Amino acid sequence: MPAVxxxxxxxxxxxxxxxxxxxxxxxxxxxxxxxxxxxxxxDIRDITARVAEHGYLTLTPDLYSRGGRTxxxxxxxxxxxxxxxxxxxxxxxxxxxxxARPDCTGKVGVVGFCMGGGFALVLATEGFDVSAPFYxxxxxxxxxxxxxxxxxxxxxxxxxxMLWNAGAxxxxxxxxxxxxxxxxxxxxxxxxxxxxxxxxxxxxxVLRIAGxxxxxxxxxxxxxxxxxxFDAHLSAGAQ
Numbered sequence: 001m002p003a004v005x006x007x008x009x010x011x012x013x014x015x016x017x018x019x020x021x022x023x024x025x026x027x028x029x030x031x032x033x034x035x036x037x038x039x040x041x042x043d044i045r046d047i048t049a050r051v052a053e054h055g056y057l058t059l060t061p062d063l064y065s066r067g068g069r070t071x072x073x074x075x076x077x078x079x080x081x082x083x084x085x086x087x088x089x090x091x092x093x094x095x096x097x098x099x100a101r102p103d104c105t106g107k108v109g110v111v112g113f114c115m116g117g118g119f120a121l122v123l124a125t126e127g128f129d130v131s132a133p134f135y136x137x138x139x140x141x142x143x144x145x146x147x148x149x150x151x152x153x154x155x156x157x158x159x160x161x162m163l164w165n166a167g168a169x170x171x172x173x174x175x176x177x178x179x180x181x182x183x184x185x186x187x188x189x190x191x192x193x194x195x196x197x198x199x200x201x202x203x204x205x206v207l208r209i210a211g212x213x214x215x216x217x218x219x220x221x222x223x224x225x226x227x228x229x230f231d232a233h234l235s236a237g238a239q
Contacts, residue, residue: 006061008093010086013065015094016045018052019103025055029234030098030108032091032128033060034116036195037073040064043196044113051111054227056234057104061094063087080118083139091119092126107234111226112136113195117154121170124149124179130233132226134194138166142173151180153229155222159190182229186218194219 005012020028031051035044040062052058064072079085095108109130112120117136124131124146131152139145146152152174156167167185174181186193193215 004059006059006090006094006097008086008090010089011066013061013063013090014040015059015061016040016048017060018048018058020052020055020057022055026057026103027101027105028055028057028103029129029230030095030101030104031056031058031230032094032098032108032110032123033058034091034110034112034119034123035060035063036112036114036116036192037077038197046196047111047113050223054230056109056230057098057101059094059098061090063090077115080115080122080137081140083122083145087119088122088126091123095123095126095128105235109230109234114192121145121149121152124152130230132230133170134222135160135163135166135191137163138170142169143177146173146179147177149174149177149179151229151233152183153181153226154183155194155225156183156185157189157191157193157218158185158187162191180233182225184222184225186215186222189213189215189218194222 004015004017006015033048048058048060063076076087079087098104098108099106107129110120110123110128111132113134117133120131120133121136133154135156171183191212196214
């Protein structure tokens with residue numbers, strides 16, 4: 001997984017780039033992956049590779065590239081809540097980098113997890129062609145924030161204590177503003193059900209009690225829906 005830099009208006013940031021294996025099939029549509037609060041760790045790198053294997057030129061920028069990690073986390077969350085700021089600009093710059101590459105068709109989607117899922121919703125009105133929030137926090141003034149958004153495929157857990165009823169609220173709002181969408185709330189799972197968080201037995205038990213944790217069956221179905229939706233809107237993807 002090659003390391004690259006993304007030029008932004010506030011200096012370059014780190015990123016990882018994955019290309020589909022079949023180079024002869026280029027150009028491909030692009031996908032920007034937005035990491036969760038844990039940053040670009042093993043799980044997000046595996047997800048980046050998974051998206052690329054499906055047939056997308058995939059770029060994952062590190063939103064914590066500048067300064068100390070604690071300060072970065074606080075700043076990035078503040079910018080998510082405000083729906084603007086350096087993190088949003090960084091992600092738009094990542095999209096522009098992909099779209100300008102000769103091995104990209106120019107169409108770019110975005111997929112994000114937890115904090116990154118919130119950014120995927122913010123970015124749905126920022127020139128992306130399709131958006132896939134996994135348990136992303138909903139924007140304030142939901143209808144106004146989603147008006148004019150690109151198509152959205154969202155995945156939420158019914159047992160998520162942090163985002164209670166968020167999937168149903170998102171589904172209803174997208175219907176009201178006329179955005180093409182597929183939002184599913186999965187029973188029996190909570191937050192981070194599509195993330196393989198690194199943890200020991202004790203931590204895993206705490207995560208389950210807190211309504212978090214990986215679920216292979218629900219994760220596989222969510223990814224099936226995401227890839228079908230992306231294939232339809234980006235006109236690519238391996239079968």
